[in-house]
Amino acid sequence: MPVIHIVIAAVGAVLIAATSVGFLLSRRKMEGGALTGRQRKRKKLWLIGLLISVWGTVGALITIFSGKKGRLAIEFEMFSPRVPVFGITLAKTTLIGCGVLVFLAVLLLLFRFTAVPRFSEEDPGGLQNAMEAAVDAVDRFVENTTSEMTVKGLSPYMISVALYIMGCAFSEMLGLRTPTSDLTFTLCLGLCTLALINIYGFKKGGVGGRIKNMGGPVPAMRVIMVPLKAVTDLAVPISLACRLFGNMLGGMLVMDLFKGVLGGYGAGLPAVAGIYFNLLHPMLQIYIFVSLSLTYIQEAME
Amino acid sequence: MNFIAAAIIMGCTVFGVGFGICFATTKAVDAASRQPEGAGKIQTLLLLGCALAESIGLYGFIVSLLLVNQ
Numbered sequence: 001m002p003v004i005h006i007v008i009a010a011v012g013a014v015l016i017a018a019t020s021v022g023f024l025l026s027r028r029k030m031e032g033g034a035l036t037g038r039q040r041k042r043k044k045l046w047l048i049g050l051l052i053s054v055w056g057t058v059g060a061l062i063t064i065f066s067g068k069k070g071r072l073a074i075e076f077e078m079f080s081p082r083v084p085v086f087g088i089t090l091a092k093t094t095l096i097g098c099g100v101l102v103f104l105a106v107l108l109l110l111f112r113f114t115a116v117p118r119f120s121e122e123d124p125g126g127l128q129n130a131m132e133a134a135v136d137a138v139d140r141f142v143e144n145t146t147s148e149m150t151v152k153g154l155s156p157y158m159i160s161v162a163l164y165i166m167g168c169a170f171s172e173m174l175g176l177r178t179p180t181s182d183l184t185f186t187l188c189l190g191l192c193t194l195a196l197i198n199i200y201g202f203k204k205g206g207v208g209g210r211i212k213n214m215g216g217p218v219p220a221m222r223v224i225m226v227p228l229k230a231v232t233d234l235a236v237p238i239s240l241a242c243r244l245f246g247n248m249l250g251g252m253l254v255m256d257l258f259k260g261v262l263g264g265y266g267a268g269l270p271a272v273a274g275i276y277f278n279l280l281h282p283m284l285q286i287y288i289f290v291s292l293s294l295t296y297i298q299e300a301m302e
Numbered sequence: 303m304n305f306i307a308a309a310i311i312m313g314c315t316v317f318g319v320g321f322g323i324c325f326a327t328t329k330a331v332d333a334a335s336r337q338p339e340g341a342g343k344i345q346t347l348l349l350l351g352c353a354l355a356e357s358i359g360l361y362g363f364i365v366s367l368l369l370v371n372q
Binding site (some may be wrong): 239246 | 346349350353356357361362363364367370371
């Protein structure tokens, strides 16, 4: 079996030499003037060949020296393993979540005490302008989705939830398990949304207004409608939690597949796939989580 | 037996969710080409709708994972 890998490594090394010479030659023509379309295409082809041969050689070398073999099975646990901490057992994801929280808190406190005192109203610098634009954008988003009354309370909460989930997604790049791939974590965020729905619902119109909002316009129907609506509201945190959990767990499983199935030939591929699965996908999920929470709160305040 | 059940669950949910997202995207493209000035708002609504449809598929995914992992 290892003979194949040695052959691949040897052929790859020869191909690297050939394609790099070809790539350099195709680049040298460029200095005479602008490249024609055909020349540019040829240059791109040489580059692609170089990349593929480097990948094959590195993969074969890793397979030869580490003896890592691809397998078509991934091991994962639906719920994170538990570790004892000071006499109580905690899930690993809880600890990672606390770590992310501490890291973010230290980072933001440093930012607060080093960068913020230098901000001035007369002469705003680049960083200050960027921060003000970001805060304005979040404020406008919250105001457009709900109403003016909630901006002061909700926009700091939403931006901190977004930062927290983003920090958790970054922790996956360090080889840890994301806290968002734990159902308890996402359920906590969903319960926070449920609390906010009720707080803002009661704040808007008092107890009477909330019952009117939940029960509909006909007073006699309210006896049936209010319990029904209460059950519907209870489904909100479960739906939010399962959505975030499923998406993050799916991303984690795909990344595990990339790492496990290809064995040594997976070298470098997780870095490329991680751009989507660790960066863009969590951002999309954060956007969806925040806008759905705001939509539910708006619905309770109508 | 669990594997067969998980496969059936995933197949059915993915079928439904694929159709749902397909319908939503069709209508969104229709609406955006009719009124290009409202494209931004339509995109937001489309993302929300797709997320809602997708979550149904994720329920199936979680259930099938639970079945496989027993």
